[in-house]
Amino acid sequence: MSDFKRRLAKEFYDSREYREAYAESYANEYITAQIKSIRKRRNLSQAQLGELIDSNQGRVSIYEDKEYGRWNIETLRKIATQLGCWLKFSIESYGTLMEEAERFSAAGLLRPAFEDDPEVRRWLEPAREEEDDAFAPARRLLTQWLRREDGDLQPLCDWLQGIGLPGSSEGEDEFQWILWALEDTPEWEQLKAVLATRIARLITDCEIDVRPVGWRPEALLRNLFLLAANLKEAATLEGPLDLVYQRECEHKRELGAPRMRREALSALRTAMERNQSSTRWEGVWFDFVARGGHWLLPGTAQAGFDGLIHLCPELSGEAYWARLAAAVRELEQRRFREGKVFPGAMPDLIEDLKNHIGAIFDFWGDPRSAIHILRAAIPVGWTQAALDAWSRAVRERQWPTPIQQSPDPLNRRIIATVLSEELRQTDRAFGA
Amino acid sequence: MTLWDFFHPPDRNEISEWAHNVRLSRQERAQLNQKLDMLERLGFDIAHGLDFLAGPLKHHRHISKLVVHAGRMLRPMLCLGPFDNRAEMTLLCGAIEKDWELDPPDAPARAEAKRQLLIDRRTAKEKLRVPHERF
Numbered sequence: 248m249s250d251f252k253r254r255l256a257k258e259f260y261d262s263r264e265y266r267e268a269y270a271e272s273y274a275n276e277y278i279t280a281q282i283k284s285i286r287k288r289r290n291l292s293q294a295q296l297g298e299l300i301d302s303n304q305g306r307v308s309i310y311e312d313k314e315y316g317r318w319n320i321e322t323l324r325k326i327a328t329q330l331g332c333w334l335k336f337s338i339e340s341y342g343t344l345m346e347e348a349e350r351f352s353a354a355g356l357l358r359p360a361f362e363d364d365p366e367v368r369r370w371l372e373p374a375r376e377e378e379d380d381a382f383a384p385a386r387r388l389l390t391q392w393l394r395r396e397d398g399d400l401q402p403l404c405d406w407l408q409g410i411g412l413p414g415s416s417e418g419e420d421e422f423q424w425i426l427w428a429l430e431d432t433p434e435w436e437q438l439k440a441v442l443a444t445r446i447a448r449l450i451t452d453c454e455i456d457v458r459p460v461g462w463r464p465e466a467l468l469r470n471l472f473l474l475a476a477n478l479k480e481a482a483t484l485e486g487p488l489d490l491v492y493q494r495e496c497e498h499k500r501e502l503g504a505p506r507m508r509r510e511a512l513s514a515l516r517t518a519m520e521r522n523q524s525s526t527r528w529e530g531v532w533f534d535f536v537a538r539g540g541h542w543l544l545p546g547t548a549q550a551g552f553d554g555l556i557h558l559c560p561e562l563s564g565e566a567y568w569a570r571l572a573a574a575v576r577e578l579e580q581r582r583f584r585e586g587k588v589f590p591g592a593m594p595d596l597i598e599d600l601k602n603h604i605g606a607i608f609d610f611w612g613d614p615r616s617a618i619h620i621l622r623a624a625i626p627v628g629w630t631q632a633a634l635d636a637w638s639r640a641v642r643e644r645q646w647p648t649p650i651q652q653s654p655d656p657l658n659r660r661i662i663a664t665v666l667s668e669e670l671r672q673t674d675r676a677f678g679a
Numbered sequence: 680m681t682l683w684d685f686f687h688p689p690d691r692n693e694i695s696e697w698a699h700n701v702r703l704s705r706q707e708r709a710q711l712n713q714k715l716d717m718l719e720r721l722g723f724d725i726a727h728g729l730d731f732l733a734g735p736l737k738h739h740r741h742i743s744k745l746v747v748h749a750g751r752m753l754r755p756m757l758c759l760g761p762f763d764n765r766a767e768m769t770l771l772c773g774a775i776e777k778d779w780e781l782d783p784p785d786a787p788a789r790a791e792a793k794r795q796l797l798i799d800r801r802t803a804k805e806k807l808r809v810p811h812e813r814f
Binding site: 251254258262264265266267268269272273276279280283284287311348351352353454457458498501502506 | 728
């Protein structure tokens with residue numbers, strides 16, 4: 248439950264005079280802030296708006312003064328009309344005031360002009376398309392926005408908070424709705440690149456992670472990072488995501504806690520995992536694997552494996568595998584020291600490791616990486632787990648055989664061991 | 680954005696104390712709280728753009744004043760940050776404006792001094808600010 252609303256309810260309950268003053272102040276602030284915000288959004292000066300409503304700059308300045316409080320309905324109607332909107336009168340309960348006050352945001356003040364109103368446009372389109380495709384209105388809006396040169400970023404912030412995107416509603420995964428709507432468009436690849444550029448601008452130019460706008464800032468950040476994760480545009484997004492990561496590190500170092508909440512940090516980690524074009528976060532993933540966690544980002548050793556899986560394939564040389572084997576060994580020993588590894592333990596660490604390594608082999612789809620990890624595992628005494636993982640990969644994924652015919656004696660020895668291990672397992676399976 | 684109040688350890692909240700001393704009426708408390716609720720949601724820059732805040736003040740470029748026309752012209756002094764300029768604001772001292780004069784007249788200078796104190800004693804054990812307490 249919201250602490251803000253609880254406090255406000257108490258204050259309202261305690262005094263009628265208080266709640267009436269709060270409501271009046273809110274209404275005055277709201278209408279003046281709204282006139283000013285929409286006027287600026289339409290690129291109108293006070294003088295221009297004054298002219299449009301048959302008045303002058305001085306009067307508009309007064310209408311935008313919060314303390315004026317004596318607006319004439321006819322004047323407000325003229326202003327609304329000239330801004331492409333309509334004026335609504337409504338008597339409201341204090342419950343709605345609490346709700347509105349909590350949700351209040353600069354973005355929420357804005358209203359599209361009639362010509363740009365997505366809801367109007369949606370109903371002007373042929374009806375058949377609506378019946379067949381629930382994403383059509385959202386797709387139209389998104390593609391129009393992505394094709395526009397100016398690339399105003401405010402709509403993206405609104406959509407990621409569940410505002411203004413037809414079909415999507417608050418509480419859903421808004422990033423998913425954007426992806427679903429766009430994925431089927433023929434020019435998806437180009438649109439994806441534009442979307443990634445705009446996400447990058449939100450991070451670098453607007454520092455959205457530091458000043459999230461709107462009434463659901465955590466949802467905005469979470470959705471933004473998950474959208475970035477799914478775009479997989481590492482060339483565009485790796486740098487900006489690193490900026491966010493560095494800013495969070497700095498904040499935690501200086502003030503003892505990260506700026507963002509756990510959900511947003513977790514989404515940031517996912518975005519980092521999937522947008523790697525260099526080895527800049529290699530250390531982060533190895534930290535996860537070796538220590539079973541990270542000092543800033545949420546997650547366990549699994550997060551480290553996920554990060555390493557998505558590390559750029561051409562960067563994963565033998566040194567990488569050697570480090571991975573050593574990191575896994577470190578984790579294994581730490582768990583032993585903590586008494587977390589024993590027969591029947593849940594989760595079974597060794598089984599987990601085999602699955603992780605198997606997943607890495609699977610992801611690369613290249614058996615040669617297996618040789619690296621097997622070779623790297625020998626000096627750290629972790630061969631058995633690696634062999635198990637590899638033999639399972641050979642068996643289950645039906646890898647081709649060139650590696651088994653390698654002229655390298657070490658490789659052949661490893662293969663022999665693997666094969667004998669496999670034979671032993673087969674014998675066991677048949678009760679021999 | 681997060682709002683903080685300047686605090687004199689061990690137990691004096693500068694802003695609450697000001698509100699108590701000037702005997703804010705219910706109506707003034709409501710208007711102040713309402714304004715601060717909106718300020719938290721708008722953030723410093725947008726609040727400036729929409730004239731919620733006046734400033735930076737002459738000779739005190741880090742200090743802004745909240746503009747509240749209640750029964751009296753309430754003008755609490757505040758600054759962005761000062762530790763995290765991107766995510767927080769700190770209320771430094773209270774003031775009331777009458778006939779274009781502030782009471783206390785040196786409110787901006789006092790606010791600036793408090794801001795400087797916060798920065799200078801950033802690592803001190805006793806913290807000089809606390810999360811904002813509603814009026």
